[in-house]
Amino acid sequence: MSRVAKKPVALAKGVEINVQPESISVKGPKGTLSVAKPAGIEVKVEDGHAVLSANDASLVPMTGTLRAILANMVHGVSAGFERKLELVGVGYRAAMQGKDLNLSLGYSHPVTFTPPAGITITTPTQTEILVAGADKQLVGEVAAKIRGYRPPEPYKGKGVKYSDETIIRKEAKKA
Template sequence: MSRVAKKPVALPKGVELNIQADSISAKGPKGTLSVAKPAGINVNVDNGTATFSSEDAALIPLAGTLRAILANMVKGVSEGFERKLELVGVGYRASMQGKDLNLALGFSHPVVLAAPAGITIATPTQTEIVIAGADKQAVGEFAAKIRAVRPPEPYKGKGVKYAGEVIIRKEAKKA
């Protein structure tokens, strides 16, 4: 059996797991998330833990994947996920216009991105963006979308980078 699938998922207080024939949903203080349940994988909830099993040997890796997704869902609906981005560069700014993120990144026009459903965006300072939400995949995808507008360049490090990301610098050309 998959090592990941053998490990049970602990359900914190306030988190409910609803298992249907074709889907699993987690409900908690931060919201509700659901995922499709593949046929042939058994999910059992008892004493505040969820365990995974499969009788078909070909589905054992899928049981481990489902366990990892469910663990992220449980953490998301109880604590939530957060990604921080930093803007590095002269004149690079971020601000909120209602629910839209307005970015000034050295282009001739401002870049305006609408927040997807279930995601909250905050700009504590002009050079910081904080993305939070219950769905880990949606938070990471939107953070990557913002970073892709102006990725950090290797000579001066200008651009949008994740907080704590190390940009490997290149030496300038010698004449």
């Protein structure tokens, strides 16, 4: 069996796992998440840990994947996930208008983004955007969608970038 699948998932305080024949749901202080349970994979909750096992050797890779997804779900409903974006460029600004994110990215029109349910977006400053939520995949997807409105360009580094992203700069053409 894979090393990832063998490792039990530690449950944080206040987190409950409910295993159904078709799905697994994780409930905690930040919300409830659920995932479809593949047939042939057993999930047992013992001593504050969730242990996964495969009935068939061909399901071992899927067991490791499900274990990683469950670990992310437990972390998400207990602590949550956050992604920070930075706007680099003259006149590039972000502001919240109600629930919508209003972006000025150098276009002739403002870009408006409405976050999906379960995602909170805040703007601590005009050039920073914080995307937070319980679902790791959804937080990353929303951050990538916002970054996609104006990805950073390699010559001046202008655009929307992740805070931990480094832009590899190109040298300008010489005459």
